[in-house]
Amino acid sequence: MGMSVTISAATEQDAEQIFRLQYLCFQSEAALYGNYRIDPLVQTLDSVREEIAGDCVYVARLGDEVVGTVRGRVTEDGAASIGKLCVHPRLQGHGIGARLLRAAEAALAGERGAKRFRLHTGHRSESNLRLYRRVGYETVGTAQGADGVPMIVLEKAAGAYATTA
Ligand SMILES: CC(C)(COP(=O)(O)OP(=O)(O)OC[C@H]1O[C@@H](n2cnc3c(N)ncnc32)[C@H](O)[C@@H]1OP(=O)(O)O)[C@@H](O)C(=O)NCCC(=O)NCCS
Secondary structure, eight states: OOOOEEEEEOOGGGHHHHHHHHHHHTHHHHHHHTOTTOHHHHOOHHHHHHHHHHSEEEEEEETTEEEEEEEEEEOTTSEEEEEEEEEOGGGTTSSHHHHHHHHHHHHHHHTTOOSEEEEEEETTOHHHHHHHHHTTOEEEEEEEOTTSOEEEEEEEEOHHHHHHO
């Protein structure tokens, strides 16, 4: 459809756009759980800036506009925790979410040596679960978010990325 969306590492200039985009995108999740205190809605702009400086943060751009984002970081057990994947509501369903996820996985395995990828989503977020399962994630457990929303934890081995990086 001629829509040229590019994926690249976020820079500090992207912080405000990421901050506003996630606030917009996670309204649907907040409504689904009747909880407007979920992590992506209460995160501060400074905290977004810190993540860009230290973590693996990718953005999808359409022209100058940030239309999608994802973050990841390697944790103590060697697994990379991936989170806050979101795409502008007007551009969802075109594969941008899957592309962002792939970019984060490749960087986390290649540059940062992640052996596994871990992510979580609210237990009622069916389309998120479908997306994650389609790209190879399997449920490994459940967790309770600080906001009280029951979460499903999913993991996938980094295998393919680790050997080609
Ligand atoms: C979750 C989210 C990031 C997915 O982003 P996205 O860009 O819509 O993701 P994709 O396009 O890769 O996949 C979404 C659907 O579009 C479909 N799709 C992908 N490419 C497509 C294409 N070219 N043509 C038609 N459909 C396509 C996928 O099959 C998928 O279908 P499904 O819902 O039946 O599984 C987005 O919906 C979002 O921001 N949600 C709100 C925030 C959120 O919940 N984030 C996840 C937190 S865990």
